[in-house]
Amino acid sequence: MAENPHSLLIGARGWIHPQWKDSFYPDDLPVDWQLGFYANEFSMVVITQNEWTFIQSEPEVLDDIEASFRFLCEISLVDMSLEAIKLQWPLYQQIIERLGKQCAGIIFRLPVDILPDNETWQWCVQQMPDKLPCYVDFETWPADANWQIWKSQSSLYVVGREDSVQVNRLVSPVVRVGSECTDLKQLRMLIEQVCLCAAKESTLPVLIMEGQPPDVEMLRNAHIITELL
Numbered sequence: 001m002a003e004n005p006h007s008l009l010i011g012a013r014g015w016i017h018p019q020w021k022d023s024f025y026p027d028d029l030p031v032d033w034q035l036g037f038y039a040n041e042f043s044m045v046v047i048t049q050n051e052w053t054f055i056q057s058e059p060e061v062l063d064d065i066e067a068s069f070r071f072l073c074e075i076s077l078v079d080m081s082l083e084a085i086k087l088q089w090p091l092y093q094q095i096i097e098r099l100g101k102q103c104a105g106i107i108f109r110l111p112v113d114i115l116p117d118n119e120t121w122q123w124c125v126q127q128m129p130d131k132l133p134c135y136v137d138f139e140t141w142p143a144d145a146n147w148q149i150w151k152s153q154s155s156l157y158v159v160g161r162e163d164s165v166q167v168n169r170l171v172s173p174v175v176r177v178g179s180e181c182t183d184l185k186q187l188r189m190l191i192e193q194v195c196l197c198a199a200k201e202s203t204l205p206v207l208i209m210e211g212q213p214p215d216v217e218m219l220r221n222a223h224i225i226t227e228l229l
Contacts, residue, residue: 008195009070009104009206010222011044013176014051017213024216035061042219044070044104046208047095055095062098071099072206075124076109078139082120089127096129104204105133107159107174112140116153133203135159135174157203160194173198177218179211187218188225195229 015038021027025034031054038045047055055061073096077085096103106128114121128134136150137159150158160172175194181187191207198205209219 007204008191008222008226009044009072009204010219010226011042011046011070011072011208012038012214012216012219013046013074013208013210014048014214015045016050016054019213020216032058032061036064039065039069042223043068044072044206046072046074046107048074049076052091052095056091059098065102067102069102070104071102072104072107072135072208073099074107074109074137077114077120077124078109078111080120082123085120085124093127096132103132104206105135107135107137109137109139112138112142113146115146115149133157137176157201159208173201173203174206174208176208176210179209179213179215179218181218182215184221184225187222188229191222191225192229 015035016031017024021029025037029037035045045051073092075085075088075092080088096106108121108124110121116122125134134156135158136156141147142150147158150156157172157174160175173194175190177187177190181190191205194205194207207222209215209222
């Protein structure tokens with residue numbers, strides 16, 4: 001795994017991507033070795049629903065990952081009732097507890113119209129482990145009024161996007177970057193702003209690459225840029 005002088009967590013949203021076979025993962029690499037292969041090069045990964053299910057069936061995939069590697073655990077509230085979340089929560093809790101210090105926080109993926117007084121959201125907040133960073137990430141960007149309400153919640157961070165940071169609509173210690181971001185100057189600007197914001201907030205900066213699949217070369221470029229800052 002590359003050295004990272006700014007402690008910037010750089011990783012993909014999920015490691016299970018069939019499109020990575022033979023382009024990133026060797027063609028003959030067993031599926032249960034993919035996480036270890038990924039973790040040898042990158043410092044963090046986001047556990048999505050695909051990975052929750054996989055870890056539940058193959059928990060030993062976590063055994064040989066270096067202690068310095070970090071996981072962000074994504075819990076989606078999109079199209080999920082409170083009853084459905086309660087059924088899933090023991091799985092989330094079990095894996096988060098198993099990760100221990102390797103869990104760098106929880107990202108809640110939220111529908112655009114949800115507000116902090118939502119019953120399902122309030123229940124989830126009550127289940128959160130103490131001192132574990134909490135992030136909210138919207139499927140589509142909320143209206144300004146709703147965004148301001150979320151931004152006022154001092155106990156959590158709103159995940160930014162490369163376009164929102166570029167127009168200064170949101171400066172966040174956590175930003176997700178889509179596959180359409182291919183400009184290295186823009187990537188450097190994002191990294192600088194994320195690290196600056198994280199330093200002000202006394203928290204870890206996080207850069208998440210997403211897409212179908214996430215761009216491995218941009219992940220590598222992000223590491224190189226961070227080393228040069």
